[in-house]
Structures are given as C-alpha cells and as structure tokens.
C-alpha cells in the first residue's frame with residue numbers, strides 16, 4: 001500500500017507520499033523497515049523522544065504532534081523519511097490503521113461491549129449464540145483474541161488501534177461475519193477503537209474502578225458514553241441495562257441526542273424495572289446454574305410478546321442473568337430466532353476464571369472468580385451467601401422429611417448443621433491501579449465473609465505490604481489474617497476449610513501470571529487451589545465426597 005492511501009485531510013505532510021509502506025507501529029522498539037511510526041506522548045514516555053530510534057530501524061514515515069515536535073529544528077533531516085504533522089497522534093493512529101487495513105469493520109457486524117463488569121462473560125454468550133446461528137465469529141477481549149479456532153494472547157482487553165484493526169482484518173479474511181469485542185474505558189479514552197463502525201453497542205453497568213486513570217466517575221462515564229455517541233453507527237442499536245443508574249442516564253442522554261436527528265435504536269433490559277424492553281423474572285439460581293423466565297415487551301422483535309420463554313444457563317448468580325439479558329437483546333436486534341438464542345445461552349461454556357469451581361472430590365466448594373472491583377466482590381459474596389442459605393435450607397428440609405416419614409412431629413435442630421457453610425475469602429488488590437477501591441473491597445470482604453485472608457494480587461511496582469495496608473483500612477471486623485504470598489494464602493484457606501464451607505479466591509480469575517516489579521511469574525489461582533486441595537485430601541482424616549453435588553434443584557431468587 002502507498003502512504004498516500006492512508007492519509008486523511010488535515011495532515012501536514014513533508015515528503016514523498018507515493019512511498020510504499022509495510023505496517024504501522026506506535027512503539028519504536030517494534031519498528032520494521034517500511035513501517036509508519038506514530039509518536040505518542042504517554043504517561044511514562046514521550047514517543048517523540050524515540051523518533052530517531054524509529055528512523056534508524058527503518059521507519060518510512062513518522063507521524064508526530066505539531067505541538068510537541070519540530071522535525072527540522074531537531075536536526076533530523078533524513079532525506080527518505082516522510083514527516084507527517086498532526087494535532088492528535090492517537091486520533092491519527094486510529095485513522096491510518098483503519099485505512100491501512102481497508103476499513104475492515106465495514107465488512108462485518110461489530111458488537112462492542114462496555115461497562116465495568118460483565119464484558120468478557122457477555123462476549124462469550126453472544127459468540128455462542130451467533131455460532132449456534134451458524135455464523136463464524138471473531139472475539140476480542142480480556143482472556144484471548146479468537147479468530148474462529150485460532151487464539152492469540154491478549155495483552156490488553158482492547159488492543160491499540162493498529163492491532164485492533166489488524167485483528168478485524170484477519171477476522172474478515174478468515175470468513176468471520178461477526179466480531180464481538182470488549183471495549184474498555186481505557187481504549188475509549190485513548191481512541192484505540194476510533195473509526196470502527198460499531199453496529200451494536202452494549203452497556204452492562206458502571207461502578208467504581210479505574211479512578212487512578214479517569215480521576216472521577218463522571219470522566220469514567222463520559223469515556224464509556226463515547227461508544228454510543230461517537231462510534232455506534234447512525235442506524236446502530238444501543239443495548240443498555242436499565243437497572244443501572246448510569247445505564248438509565250445513558251438512555252436519557254441518547255434519547256435527547258436522538259431528537260437531533262439520528263436513528264439509533266435503544267433496547268433496554270432489566271430485572272427490577274418494568275419499563276425495560278426485555279425483562280427477567282422467576283429467577284432460580286443454584287450452584288449448578290441459573291434459569292429464569294423472559295418477557296419481551298418490544299413489538300419490533302420477532303417473538304410472540306405474550307409467550308413466556310424459559311431461559312437456562314450453566315452460569316451461576318443473578319449477575320449472569322444481566323449478562324444473559326444483554327446478550328439476548330443483542331441477538332434479538334439481529335433477528336436471531338428465540339429458539340437459537342436459548343440454545344446458544346444453554347451451550348455457553350463456563351467462562352474461565354468466572355465462578356469457576358475447582359472440584360477435586362473435596363467436601364467443600366472451591367471457587368476462582370475474577371471479581372476485582374467492589375461491586376463484583378459484593379455480588380460474588382452475596383451470591384455465595386444466598387446459595388449457602390438455600391443449600392442449608394434444602395438440607396434441613398430433607399432432614400425434616402426424613403423425620404416426618406418416621407412419624408416424629410419435630411425436626412431436631414442440628415447444631416452441626418447450623419455451623420456448616422462458612423465463606424472463606426482470599427483476595428488482594430492490583431498495584432498501580434485505583435487505590436481508593438482497596439479499603440472498600442476490604443470492608444465488603446470483612447462484612448460478607450466469615451473469614452478473610454488478605455493477600456497479594458498483581459503488586460506491579462507497588463509494595464505488596466502497602467497495598468495490603470490500604471485494604472486493611474476497610475476491615476470492619478477482626479475476622480482476617482494477612483498472608484502476602486498468594487500461594488501460601490490459598491493453601492491456608494484450604495487448610496481452614498471444613499465440610500460444607502466455600503473457599504472463594506477472588507481477583508485474578510483466568511490470569512496465568514503474577515506481575516511483580518515489571519516481571520510476570522507463572523501463577524494460576526486454579527492450579528494453586530488444585531495443589532492445595534490435593535494435599536488436603538491426601539490427609540488421613542479426609543472424609544471425602546462433595547457436599548454440593550446434590551444441589552441442582554434448589555431455588556433462590558433475588559438480588560445477588
């Protein structure tokens with residue numbers, strides 16, 4: 001491709017634009033001969049300081065910000081380099097990447113999911129529904145980037161513009177008709193997905209996170225809002241959670257914007273708001289999965305409005321009802337038959353690191369979950385508590401029935417039963433991330449767990465002890481210990497667990513590393529749990545058998 005094919009109006013060009021280019025990069029260390037190097041001013045470095053390095057590595061052209069750099073005043077007169085001055089390098093990176101990969105998003109249906117929690121889970125559900133519908137789907141998100149059966153390691157939830165557009169191009173070339181992508185707030189602030197044509201945009205929820213980066217909730221919300229106001233195409237569909245306060249605000253903002261002549265359709269979902277287009281009720285959630293009834297109140301959908309649809313999913317907890325509802329809205333807006341939607345949801349496999357049960361035949365429940373925000377942790381713990389209560393209730397009911405059958409009139413209270421089913425939580429908080437959430441997560445863990453082990457998450461460049469001290473400020477009860485080594489903390493939780501307890505290991509989910517001072521060390525919560533449980537069940541005193549095996553018929557409704 002020639003340089004002139006990717007340039008847009010407003011660029012100040014010095015040099016030969018007939019020149020052929022081979023790629024685009026924003027990192028001097030990755031420049032290859034013939035690439036366009038885009039200099040970006042970041043938090044740690046200024047890409048403009050690496051322009052000479054980029055040229056020495058063979059950059060064919062350099063894009064720089066006019067306000068930050070003067071090519072001629074810095075003695076960089078390389079006859080072959082084409083100099084392109086722009087106002088905003090990140091905008092330029094997104095624009096030229098879109099052109100270099102020949103506007104790939106215009107060739108597929110791109111579904112973007114934003115919100116604090118639930119993006120990854122929802123993306124897998126939509127992928128499953130689309131595949132059940134017979135479509136080939138590309139997926140971009142936290143765990144991995146998938147092009148049909150090919151998987152790439154994900155460095156970012158939403159990659160930088162050049163990688164993002166390259167991925168969509170590869171998806172198009174491999175026959176994908178749909179792309180499901182998580183859209184992080186960082187990516188929206190940093191214009192990583194600008195110039196992408198989103199046909200469907202989903203807003204899951206907005207609760208505290210990333211205030212190290214966005215500074216205020218208002219900034220955080222405004223970043224998310226860009227997906228709907230600036231990137232969703234005019235005839236696109238906005239799918240929004242009406243039970244969420246910011247979701248409600250987004251709906252109002254879009255309706256006001258709509259009056260300024262644009263045709264975006266808004267579809268809302270909820271559990272607690274009767275005005276929503278799609279509603280869930282009669283929710284039953286157990287350790288084995290979730291079911292609910294679906295009400296569709298929008299005559300534009302090709303479903304019989306009066307019909308009651310029963311939805312079943314192997315995923316646990318009311319949070320997943322929200323994730324399912326958003327996936328249903330997206331699917332209905334594509335006219336996917338309800339039968340296919342139901343099948344796609346039922347077939348969505350458990351998402352790695354999201355309420356992932358580790359079952360080695362032990363007599364307590366061990367769960368790995370990616371809750372790393374206060375809202376996610378609170379909902380996780382409430383779900384666990386609620387399910388434990390339901391379990392205890394079922395156990396007691398069973399006992400009563402036995403007693404009744406034996407013609408005794410009273411069911412004796414079993415003290416043993418009362419004591420059973422404690423929640424032991426292991427968690428920490430990431431370093432170089434929002435400090436304010438740490439004490440709040442501590443408060444939630446202390447309040448809703450029976451026992452907490454505070455440990456390290458990814459300390460990054462912070463002192464693990466300092467992070468733990470921040471968490472401790474919120475510990476409203478003296479029901480915790482501190483073990484900075486995550487592996488030891490997980491082993492201790494398993495040691496402490498008795499029959500019928502739940503060990504929750506939160507915060508790292510699918511991650512297969514622990515990041516300490518810039519280095520990633522192999523680490524997996526799942527593997528750590530498996531090893532610890534293996535050691536425990538090899539103990540002579542172990543009685544064996546999972547108490548939660550017979551829990552599939554327990555009902556439990558309400559907010560988790």
Ligand SMILES: CC(=O)N[C@H]1[C@@H](OP(=O)(O)OP(=O)(O)OC[C@H]2O[C@@H](n3ccc(=O)[nH]c3=O)[C@H](O)[C@@H]2O)O[C@H](CO)[C@@H](O)[C@@H]1O[C@H](C)C(=O)N[C@@H](C)C(=O)N[C@H](CCC(=O)O)C(=O)O
Nearest residue numbers: 026027028040042043044045046047050156157158184186
């Ligand atoms: C806060 C944030 O998002 N930072 C991203 C940002 O960093 P930055 O602006 O500070 O960049 P910088 O390190 O100062 O470097 C500036 C420029 O100089 C370049 N450089 C630097 C050194 C050199 O030798 N040569 C060179 O060219 C860099 O490539 C860069 O273009 O731009 C960098 C390059 O594009 C990203 O790698 C970096 O992601 C960091 C590593 C990160 O951890 N980001 C996380 C927070 C993130 O983006 N997370 C979201 C998900 C969040 C969620 O929803 O939970 C995500 O989408 O993954």
Ligand SMILES: Nc1ncnc2c1ncn2[C@@H]1O[C@H](COP(=O)(O)OP(=O)(O)OP(=O)(O)O)[C@@H](O)[C@H]1O
Nearest residue numbers: 116117118119120121142319322354369370371376
């Ligand atoms: N709809 C939801 N509402 C609140 N919490 C949720 C919801 N869905 C999932 N969670 C919680 O958040 C955790 C992360 O879920 P998921 O990975 O789907 O979210 P995400 O938005 O992709 O997160 P990230 O921004 O870190 O990529 C889960 O392990 C669970 O504890």
Ligand SMILES: N[C@H](CCC[C@H](N)C(=O)O)C(=O)O
Nearest residue numbers: 372429430433457458507508
């Ligand atoms: N996408 C999130 C993931 C956080 C996961 C948690 N394990 C941590 O390291 O804080 C972030 O980068 O902030």
Ligand SMILES: [Mg+2]
Nearest residue numbers: 119120142182
């Ligand atoms: Mg994610």
